[in-house]
Amino acid sequence: MGRAVVFDEYGDAEVLRVVDADPPVPGPGKVRIRVRAAGLQPFDVKLRRGDTADWAPARFPQGGGSEAAGVVDALGDGVTRFAAGDEILGGTTGPAHAEYALAKVDDLIVKPANMPWDEAGALSASGQTAHAALTALGVRAGETVLIHAAAGGVGSMAVQLVRAWGGVVVGTASERNHAYLRELGAVPVTYGDGLVQRVRQAAPGGVDAVLDAVGTREVLDASVELVPDRNRIGTIAGQEFAGDLGIRSLGLERSAGRLAELVSLYDDGRLRVHVHATYPLEDAAAAHREVESGHVRGKIVLTVS
Template sequence: MRAAATSSFGPPETLRLTEVAKPLVGTGRVRVRVRVAGVQPVDCKVRAGGTPFARSVTFPLIPGNEFAGVVDGVGEGVTDFSAGDEVLGFGLFGCYAEYVVVPADQIVSKPPSMPWEIAGGFSGNGQGAHMALREMKVCPGDTVLINAAAGGLGTFAVQLARAWGAEKVIGTASEANHGYLRALGAVPVTYGEGLAERIRALAPEGVDAALDAAGEEALRASVEVTKDKDRVVTMVSFAAAQELGLPDWSATRSAARLVELVKLYEEGALTLHIRAAYPLERAADAHRDVGNGHGRGKVVIMVG
């Protein structure tokens, strides 16, 4: 099968179209013919060898941890899915390929109304935002701050906060994305020096919970304006979080979590803007796009 893979850690151009063996289906697992794979910042870090778990991989390495496609085969013991089912799901690696094999409890049915592009980029950032906002204990009446609100994760986080009853959602983004945030239901604010003061102008009594997906500067501003720092969560600035005394947290993706998100999509409470869709042979360009930062919505790879 065709896959976008790298034979060594390095820059985006190490990702090349490669022929690799088609994966076999094992007990309790399903093989999916991938239609679309989502691209996340963590994929870029894995490709560059910039995460601890990346050091344990074997080459050639096929990145990608979210996908949508059609079930191609099922292993012994799988009863909930069969060949021909349209699904979306998640794995650790291997999704930038024509076929991926994952445990059967890592896929859910794709709604007929959900376009393939959205389905392929739905699972990773959607579940990431869900896990973070649960850790932040977002509840009705809250004022919530989302840093990097226009990106893939931020897009989900803004909408989830609104769906869960937040009274006000403040989203940081570059000025070019302020209209986009307003359309999602957030009050936009610009990055940069003086961020804490600009947030206080919008929330004089402080914010109840804050999510950082932008970096250390945004995290420090978030701690400064949030009433209880135990309700501040970062997805990127872990060393700074430790220095600031923020609590450790962890959560895992699950089919149940994904089912909840899909239901919200079907109800019209979630949408996802696809800013770029690259063919498999241009996976390196997809990584460059995501690595540039400050993009609006989601980047996906069209596999088949």
């Protein structure tokens, strides 16, 4: 028997509870993971509140989480890439905020020995979302990219990837995160009135592409004013505005190759995973509340002892 975080109705963080759950059985091409750490995404919070009910409804009792790091515990038929006891990280096919989770073999990679469990649990979803979004936007060396919510989980990864690929980054964030963005190699600017003018001052040569992780109409309108080619503006948070504005709605696209590139950059010291805080499964409600505060730098991670 294992433990899992679930909720039986939409609501605030108090609807979350930890229950006993039978370990899932891996089917062909899958493995079962004994989870050590799992990232908490903004999507998990939106799912719990019911914000996604129109296009991604919950199935009660609903779990959360789509990325994890842990130890391979059981193998499905046909699995030869991993063995029981291997330390891995990657995306899961079911809820990851649990003691046990399932994952496809192709969505996993061996965890580097020098990577702490909490960082391994936070790398996959944000890192691959950032990588896939920047790839879709055609970001190339020498270009200037504007990243909204640059201090968040996806934003932090995107800043570092653009820099590793030879680009320049202007990142929007609250002033308390400006020093952090400078450490990552971005030029920080604040939100609010006058955003377009501040970005133009920070990037006098212009902006080539925009990746948005804020999702407000104000930020997206500013992006459209800054970049005439709307095919090079993408959002992972403002999908409801994408159609009206003619910009791209982007999401998570997993692949072992993408994950391997991220891990390689980590090993080379060109990508770091910033964990804002860790919480045990039993404190999942507190972790959700912290994400909702809007003051998270990097990622929140749930840990399993």
